[in-house]
Amino acid sequence: MPQSPVIRKVGLAVVLAVAAWAGSGALGFPRVFQVMFATYVALGLAVFLLLDAPPMPRLSGRAAVAALVGFYLALSVVYIGGASLLPQYDPAVEKGKIEKILKRKRDRALADRRATAALLARVGQLQAQSDHLATQLARFAPAGTPMADRMTGMAPDAPAERLTVTERGAEVYELYECYNCHKIGGKGSVKKRGPVLDNIGGLLTINDIRKKILDPAYLYAEGFEKEHKKGRMPDKYRDLMTEDEVLSLATYLSTLKNPAVDTPRPVFVRADVQHGFTVFGYVRDAAGAGVPGVEVRAAPMVKGGHAASGTTNDGGYYEIFLHMHNENAGATVAVSARGVTKKFVAEYDPGDATTRRQQSVDLTVADPARA
Numbered sequence: 001m002p003q004s005p006v007i008r009k010v011g012l013a014v015v016l017a018v019a020a021w022a023g024s025g026a027l028g029f030p031r032v033f034q035v036m037f038a039t040y041v042a043l044g045l046a047v048f049l050l051l052d053a054p055p056m057p058r059l060s061g062r063a064a065v066a067a068l069v070g071f072y073l074a075l076s077v078v079y080i081g082g083a084s085l086l087p088q089y090d091p092a093v094e095k096g097k098i099e100k101i102l103k104r105k106r107d108r109a110l111a112d113r114r115a116t117a118a119l120l121a122r123v124g125q126l127q128a129q130s131d132h133l134a135t136q137l138a139r140f141a142p143a144g145t146p147m148a149d150r151m152t153g154m155a156p157d158a159p160a161e162r163l164t165v166t167e168r169g170a171e172v173y174e175l176y177e178c179y180n181c182h183k184i185g186g187k188g189s190v191k192k193r194g195p196v197l198d199n200i201g202g203l204l205t206i207n208d209i210r211k212k213i214l215d216p217a218y219l220y221a222e223g224f225e226k227e228h229k230k231g232r233m234p235d236k237y238r239d240l241m242t243e244d245e246v247l248s249l250a251t252y253l254s255t256l257k258n259p260a261v262d263t264p265r266p267v268f269v270r271a272d273v274q275h276g277f278t279v280f281g282y283v284r285d286a287a288g289a290g291v292p293g294v295e296v297r298a299a300p301m302v303k304g305g306h307a308a309s310g311t312t313n314d315g316g317y318y319e320i321f322l323h324m325h326n327e328n329a330g331a332t333v334a335v336s337a338r339g340v341t342k343k344f345v346a347e348y349d350p351g352d353a354t355t356r357r358q359q360s361v362d363l364t365v366a367d368p369a370r371a
Ligand code: HEC
Pocket: 173, 176, 177, 178, 179, 180, 181, 182, 193, 194, 195, 196, 200, 209, 212, 213, 216, 219, 220, 221, 222, 224, 225, 227, 228, 232, 233, 234, 237, 249, 263, 264, 265, 266, 267
């Protein structure tokens, strides 16, 4: 019975293959390994079957060479075919898997960073919106208040620091290095690059100083025509300064009123200076602090002259616009607040179209709490 050992071996191999498959599966081996174990069993069976096979006839000469080559080719086909059928270890695939894990982590970190950036941007937007709203609200200030008043009125509560607007303005002056060309109190520009500013508050309103900073072509200092034509004063502040900085700076400069220092007269090249007359200045208490909310009245003492009034802002600053005509030149104007009156003569040349018709008048009033 030459058949029976072969059948037995095949039967045994099938049992072993099933056991190997089930066993490795139960132990948690991946499917690839189960296939591999079953394949080993099959290969073992093949070896035993070969051992039992009847001997081959002896080959020689050309037949032997052909058989050798044929066997080699057959083996090659089995190996290559098997290798391509079985799943292979691929470093690129493994790297891809690691990359995937890392990518997820990196993405999460990146998303976190983006979310933070988005939040910061949103904060900036909200800030800009609230600034804009504050500006809009400032427009609803009582009518008749000059523009600069309304704006400076809201300035003090902007930053958290406890500096007055004037102190902040002095800081802005330092920060933007105006002293490179200007002199205040004998300090600053050694060469005479630009005018001294010691009495600039007596010559310009807050709003005109503000306009000069934002647009140097707005007016020029008498005696500095050449420098003005060459555009020596930088026109970059419009882009660099916040509105709050410009106002603080203008407010600081508006407090400089030292007539002993010869500050060049401003010449207006763009504004229409003929229309009306502006009275401006500060109302202060005995201690020198600006008094807010004081009504100031200016009255030209001529027949048919129209008096007008204004209210001081948080810094004690006021501006009053008077309807005075060319023929009113030389009229005396009385400025009064809380029973204190100062008079000045409104002198202007009706033919002069470049000098602003205005006068700075500061008043010192009694503190109502003590009066
Ligand atoms: C590079 C030099 C330079 C710098 C910096 C400079 N200015 Fe001037 N400024 C001038 C010159 C020159 C003039 C005179 C010519 C003119 O009015 O255009 C002038 C004129 C002025 C006037 C008019 C003065 C008057 O008597 O009418 C004011 C106000 C003024 N500057 C303010 C400032 C402020 C505030 C800063 C800082 C933010 C500043 N300047 C920075 C050169 C400069």
